[in-house]
Amino acid sequence: MEPNENVELPELEPVVAPLTAEEKQARQRLHVRRTYYRKLHRLQTLRTEVQQLEAQYQQLVDRNKLMEACAFVADLPEFLDEKEYQKHLRLREYQEVSGLQTRLQQQNEALQAAVADYDQYVEYVKTLVDTEQGWSKYSSSSSDETESPETRLSSVLNQSPVVIPTLRAPLTVEYCRQVALQRYEEIRRIRESPDALSTGASVFGWRDKRHHDKDLVNFYLTKTFPDISVEQLMVRGWNYLSAPRHMASLYSASITPQIFMVQRVDADTVVLMRVFSSADGNSLIRSFYLASRLRIPTGYCVIYRSLDNSLLAPYQNPPGIQDRWVNYNTWVTMEHVGERGQSCALSFGGEVHHALAAMSHAWMIEVLYIVMRWESLVVGSRVVIENGGTS
Incomplete structure (x- = not known):
């Protein structure tokens, strides 16, 4: 994405009265x-x-x-x-x-x-193929004889009826850009905060930081990939950061979500819905959010930002099925490091409620599994992280 660098914006006028x-x-x-x-x-x-x-x-x-x-x-x-x-x-x-x-x-x-242009074209073709196939990994492509127990469990959970609402009106590129830029400014302030804490531990090169803000804990994991440029990592990894069927494969089998494409705004922006189902299929946990790729001065930033449910058209669930909506706000940065900018520093971060962070560290372990699965698929890792855990 190459934004117009000559955009002229109006000056910020002094505040003379209380603002709405x-x-x-x-x-x-x-x-x-x-x-x-x-x-x-x-x-x-x-x-x-x-x-x-x-x-x-x-x-x-x-x-x-x-x-x-x-x-x-x-x-x-x-x-x-x-x-x-x-x-x-x-x-x-x-x-x-x-x-x-x-x-x-x-x-x-x-x-x-x-080569970068060629790789980008290949990824673009893959995206078109994924779109043509419905962005769904749940269409059965393997026989029952070759299915693992985890796959069969996931299939049972995913057979529950899920109604995917449509938008009242398509979202514009400008609206999505403003949402993403506003969120990026918040992320920048969090990362520059001197109050960040860390365990000091390193797990396969990943280091953690966290920042407490009222009822939320902002966290992020960081790792440097030597001799892999930002552009190379983005070309390889964007599909796993925006395509529903690839994103769903990053989760553990016991909590595998269904992720649906609501709208493809442009090549750098999609609107998604993530749905977790209970074992009986009667309870659905939904997240309605934007995924946007931004070019920043130091590289790239991928924003995942929850959107207002009022943007969705009215819909009706099947009898007995209840919805619960949760926010989904995470982000990924890929930044140039090294003397010539030949390496890439990748950060994966997000926010979680303070009560959940205090009660259990399971959420942080799952986040670590997600980033390591992504690393294994995109970069290639010496450690294989399967859907059930590590091996």
């Missing part, structure tokens, strides 16, 4: 957008400076080559001395090697960009 809730929200959205585009403008300015410096360097190299050619033609005296002449030859060879290195580096970058 709607005015506060509008002011906050404008502030978030201004901050976002200010960072993009700064990034573009730095890119322009790099291009100018490279152009100046090339001009100096060309001018030096021209002066050397003139010196040979004019047969200047300083080249008649053997030592100076040998020194000049070595300098010229070094310049030629440096020029060759620069050309090869540019060619390598062009090839990497071509």
Whole structure:
């Protein structure tokens, strides 16, 4: 996603009177957008400076080559001395090697960009295939003889009727962008908070942090993947972060949810519904949320943000089935690290109610399993995390 970096936003006027809730929200959205585009403008300015410096360097190299050619033609005296002449030859060879290195580096970058475009096209085709197949992993594709007990249990749970409501009206790209940017600003403040706590433990490279905020605990797990670029990891992992059938496969078999596509807004934004069913199928726990991929100054951020249920059209469950709605607010960041930005620091975070965090650590273990399954599928891990646990 490449947002317009030249967007002109109105200035924030001084507050002269108490603001209504709607005015506060509008002011906050404008502030978030201004901050976002200010960072993009700064990034573009730095890119322009790099291009100018490279152009100046090339001009100096060309001018030096021209002066050397003139010196040979004019047969200047300083080249008649053997030592100076040998020194000049070595300098010229070094310049030629440096020029060759620069050309090869540019060619390598062009090839990497071509490979990235190819990988992105492959993932796009996979997305189209998934959409054509209904985004459902629950259409049986294997025989009963090859099904594991966990798969049969999941199939039984998923046979309960689930009504998926439609939207009253399709969500616009601009609306989804504002929701995602506002949430990203909240995430940025959480990550920059000096009050974050950590157990100090490292589980297969994953380290934890958490931040207490009133009734919520904001948590995130972080791991650095050396020599895997942000673009490579995003191309490989986006399908597992946005396609329902891939997302459902990340959960343990005992709690495997059904995830449905409500709307595909664009290539970077989808609206989803996640449903957990009770064993008898009479109780459904629903989450209605946005999944949006943002380009940020340091890489990418994938936002999962709960949406207002009033956006859904009225619907009717089968008799005896009750709904309970829960919020789903998580996020994933992929950021450039390393001297040349060749590596990727990945963070997976979210929020959980303080009471749940205090009563049990099972939720954190499940979160760790989810990120490790994602790592195993996208990156390839030495540890295989199966749907039932570890092996």
